[in-house]
Amino acid sequence: MRVEIWSDIACPFCYIGKARFEKGLAAFAHRDDVEVHHRSFELNPNAGDPPGAPVTTMLVEKYGLSPEQAEAAERDVAASAAGEGLEYGEGREISGSTFDLHRLLHAARTHGEKAHDALLDAFYRAHFADLLNLNDQETLLRVVTGAGVDESEARAVLADKEAYAEAVRTDEREAAQLGATGVPFFVIDRRFGVSGAQPPEVFTQALDQAYAAGGGLVTVAAAAQGTDAPVCEDGACEIPDAKP
Amino acid sequence: MRVEIWSDIACPFCYIGKARFEKGLAAFAHRDDVEVHHRSFELNPNAGDPPGAPVTTMLVEKYGLSPEQAEAAERDVAASAAGEGLEYGEGREISGSTFDLHRLLHAARTHGEKAHDALLDAFYRAHFADLLNLNDQETLLRVVTGAGVDESEARAVLADKEAYAEAVRTDEREAAQLGATGVPFFVIDRRFGVSGAQPPEVFTQALDQAYAAGGGLVTVAAAAQGTDAPVCEDGACEIPDAKP
Secondary structure, X not given: OXXXXXXXXXXXXXXXXXXXXXXXXXXXXXXHHOEEEEEEOOOOOOOOOOOOXXXXXXXXXXXXXXXXXXXXXXXXXXXXXXXXXXXXXXXXXXXXXXXXXXXXXXXXXXXXHHHHHHHHHHHHHHHXXXXXXXXXXXXXXXXXXXXXXXXXXXXXXXXXXXXXHHHHHHHHHHHHHOOOOOEOEEEEOOOEEEEOOOOHHHHHHHHHHHHHHOOOOEEXXXXXXXXXXXXXXXXXXXXXXXXX | OEEEEEEOOOOHHHHHHHHHHHXXXXXXXXXXXXXXXXXXXXXXXXXOOOOOOEHHHHHHHHHOOOHHXXXXXXXXXXHHHHHOOOOOOXXXXXXXXXXXXXXXXXXXXXXXXXXXXXXXXXXXHHHHHOOOOOOOHHHHHHHHHHOOOOHHHHHHHHHOOOOOHHHHHHHHHHHHHOOOOOEOEEEEOOOEEEEOOOXXXXXXXXXXXXXXXXXXXXXXXXXXXXXXXOOEOOOOOOOHHHOO
């Protein structure tokens, strides 16, 4: 089975949702048959450098909350994070563009899903627990190398703005095609969708449901046409009839 | 809609099947909504360097065909290729490992699907039309750079045996999970499967069938638990109720 998780580093419910999903997965009987594949999503594709203001400011200015309501909203998120055993710093600032972070995540994936996952966790920790500015290149490089990525490789990715850019955009296009309007967005076997930082048992239930449905494809046969459809199964592609 | 095509460069029916699929796609009314994504498959993961013998020799030695039967089988494949307007050289030799070719294809994809497609076509042409030995590094680099890939990037990929290796293995694992035992193997929206170099009209029909089914996900809801499932839709993740 294959689970794809679209998320953005700037999204607290992605941080929390990842932990909840992992608990739900741990409770799933066939967890060893599950491959998890994190995919890119930008909540604000037009973000530039971070404006250097607390997130609560935005809640006040953009959504008309009172400063007290804004503080309470951020405290609620912090409490949800704490409920999953996650650190969450006080006074988090509005994040800037996460495009480069997603490009670096794709670069890390070329070294395997574990390398990718370690970097994603490091980004979440840096942004939500340590309140680091990941739009500052030297800070970013410290976080990235701390997660096991080779520094010269990371610098090369950052220097070439097109490196892995298409991979990020492909992820985002697919999210849109699948109907995602927000994140975290979980897709199992491209057939079942779960939206949001659901409780762990919802993920377990979704995995159970997908498992019960089976991942098999509907085979589109050509029998009606009476044609053969040559397939290569080893080096001797050309002689289907002569196969032992 | 998303079509994934698993194939191997050493597989003549992948070469032919790609052309047939493209004709079938061109006849599909919603072709502009289709994304095609080629994926890696090795028919012979244990192949080393090419043995320097014609494919017909293998047909004789491994499958007990007479030399005349073997020649006739290879002529049949050449005729199928010609039927799709594809060049097919006479006297093709047994290919070696295609693992490095697949790694290079994944590297090309970081520059977009078009770059990937151009390289795949170049590999097929080199192997089937021009009868080049792609296991010879300098020959391979000429083909790769001829398809628009930067030479230093290609050399770096070839020098680092782990570069994109995991991406190739992931493709192969997924093919196995989806039930592919041979190639070409076509999967539409992870729901419909077509095996083999089918005639173009079968691909059009499969695309019609997938379109009619709709690509939508089955939403796994959490309503029964009575919980909310926080989602980030923009920077103001924490205040779903306050959204305008």
